[in-house]
Amino acid sequence: MNDVSSAPHRPAAGARLLARLACSALLAFGAVQAQTAGPDLRERLAACAACHGERGEGVAGSTYYPHLAGKPAGYLIEQLQAFRDGRRHYWQMVWLTQYMDDAYIAEIAAYYAAQPPHTQAADVGAPALPAAVRERAEQLVHHGDAQAGLPACVACHGATLTGLEPAVPALVGLPQDYIVSQIGSWRDGTRRSKAPDCMAKIAAALSPADIRIVAQYLSHQSPGAHDEPAAAGSLMPPLACGDLPHAQVTP
Numbered sequence: 374m375n376d377v378s379s380a381p382h383r384p385a386a387g388a389r390l391l392a393r394l395a396c397s398a399l400l401a402f403g404a405v406q407a408q409t410a411g412p413d414l415r416e417r418l419a420a421c422a423a424c425h426g427e428r429g430e431g432v433a434g435s436t437y438y439p440h441l442a443g444k445p446a447g448y449l450i451e452q453l454q455a456f457r458d459g460r461r462h463y464w465q466m467v468w469l470t471q472y473m474d475d476a477y478i479a480e481i482a483a484y485y486a487a488q489p490p491h492t493q494a495a496d497v498g499a500p501a502l503p504a505a506v507r508e509r510a511e512q513l514v515h516h517g518d519a520q521a522g523l524p525a526c527v528a529c530h531g532a533t534l535t536g537l538e539p540a541v542p543a544l545v546g547l548p549q550d551y552i553v554s555q556i557g558s559w560r561d562g563t564r565r566s567k568a569p570d571c572m573a574k575i576a577a578a579l580s581p582a583d584i585r586i587v588a589q590y591l592s593h594q595s596p597g598a599h600d601e602p603a604a605a606g607s608l609m610p611p612l613a614c615g616d617l618p619h620a621q622v623t624p
């Protein structure tokens with residue numbers, strides 16, 4: 374399982390069970406056709422709680438589902454639109470977002486962005502990383518790999534890896550398999566972000582072995598007191614990304 378080509382694009386058994394449990398909620402949700410903003414938001418978002426937690430804090434024991442709480446609203450809007458518009462492919466999410474209009478998506482994003490950030494270590498039960506693995510991961514995350522053309526993850530995800538407003542999510546607190554799967558999806562083109570797609574370039578510059586190492590490392594990290602994403606404009610990304618200012622003019 375060190376090869377990214379065998380990265381799970383589906384949740385593991387525990388997550389699949391949760392998915393089945395969520396099914397009735399999903400059906401109830403899907404029955405509403407045109408989905409627009411309205412006062413009953415909390416009620417409607419009950420359908421999301423089985424997989425993402427009541428306030429987007431994530432579900433205990435999940436090896437795949439990402440948390441949503443405290444992620445920048447701009448990032449969440451982009452993801453919901455991406456599922457709806459075919460830039461991300463995960464059938465439950467595609468199905469749930471297919472009739473959402475932009476106003477409703479913005480309302481959902483604002484709700485989760487306003488919740489207390491949840492960026493605790495995801496793989497709390499997993500054994501500590503061997504020193505060599507940790508060192509390689511720390512090198513990549515904090516300094517990048519100049520030879521491979523890879524900038525440091527902290528250059529955009531923030532010094533504490535808790536994200537950057539308005540469009541970069543936290544990396545700490547995400548399950549290892551989810552991270553591996555997302556980077557694999559950028560590599561094979563099944564996840565596409567707003568152009569210019571800097572994460573597609575980052576994913577291409579990471580070797581399969583390094584992807585697994587970085588994911589393992591990130592899923593073990595706890596951010597301490599710095600849960601909030603860094604303020605907009607406080608970092609100047611080394612590569613151009615849609616929605617973010619960039620240090621250099623790009624062709």
Ligand code: HEC
Binds near residue numbers: 384391438452465466
């Ligand atoms: C059956 C389980 C399930 C349900 C129910 C569900 N989600 Fe998801 N959601 C997922 C999974 C799994 C992913 C990651 C998919 C992937 O691999 O791209 C995801 C991803 C997301 C993301 C992107 C997160 C990120 O960090 O990029 C957002 C936003 C989201 N869901 C919002 C919602 C909302 C809003 C609802 C309710 C309307 C909902 N989800 C219901 C399973 C679910």
Ligand code: HEC
Binds near residue numbers: 514527529565617
């Ligand atoms: C040049 C800026 C930049 C750098 C450097 C960068 N990222 Fe990102 N990253 C982004 C942006 C922007 C997004 C949001 C993409 C989107 O909207 O889909 C993102 C999203 C992600 C996600 C998706 C998280 C989720 O919840 O779905 C992962 C995983 C990720 N980055 C990993 C990394 C890793 C690992 C590194 C270092 C090897 C890194 N990134 C370096 C800008 C960057």
